[in-house]
Amino acid sequence: xxxxxxxxxxxxxxxxxxxxxxxxxxxxxxxxxxxxxxxxxxxxxxxxxxxxxxxxxxxxxxxxxxxxxxxxxxxxxxxxxxxxxxxxxxxxxxxxxxxxxxxxxxxxxxxxxxxxxxxxxxxxxxxxxxxxxxxx
Numbered sequence: 557x558x559x560x561x562x563x564x565x566x567x568x569x570x571x572x573x574x575x576x577x578x579x580x581x582x583x584x585x586x587x588x589x590x591x592x593x594x595x596x597x598x599x600x601x602x603x604x605x606x607x608x609x610x611x612x613x614x615x616x617x618x619x620x621x622x623x624x625x626x627x628x629x630x631x632x633x634x635x636x637x638x639x640x641x642x643x644x645x646x647x648x649x650x651x652x653x654x655x656x657x658x659x660x661x662x663x664x665x666x667x668x669x670x671x672x673x674x675x676x677x678x679x680x681x682x683x684x685x686x687x688x689x690x691x692x
Contacts, residue, residue: 568629572636575603576643593651600644601673607637608680631687638684645677 579599582588589595611633614626648670653660664670 562625564625564629565632568632572607572633575599575640593647596647597644597652600640600647604637604640604644607633607640611637635684635687638680641677641680645673648673 579596583592583596611630614630614633617623617626649655649660653663664674
């Protein structure tokens with residue numbers, strides 16, 4: 557049985573990988589900003605939020621416009637959002653704070669946007685884990 561990919565599916569997967577490909581290419585070419593860690597955090601965070609919003613928009617697109625294919629692409633968008641959120645978190649914890657847990661704790665308690673990000677990641681974690689067919 558041949559698998560046929562829809563145009564939306566192709567655009568979704570290519571579009572989801574483009575930010576990471578550009579980030580890696582810019583990193584290897586030395587074209588990140590003066591603060592490369594901050595640049596990586598911003599790019600991966602922006603991609604995560606964009607993909608998460610797109611995945612959340614799938615249900616209203618189906619409800620309002622009757623576009624059923626959007627519902628079938630919701631899981632892929634959510635998993636891509638989780639992938640970028642994980643990369644964002646790893647850059648933050650590993651590169652920015654060098655796994656210094658006291659500094660990370662202080663940053664989370666001091667800056668509310670980091671607290672929101674940490675809580676958001678913790679909320680996305682069980683959703684991503686249970687989205688695979690094995691757990692369904």
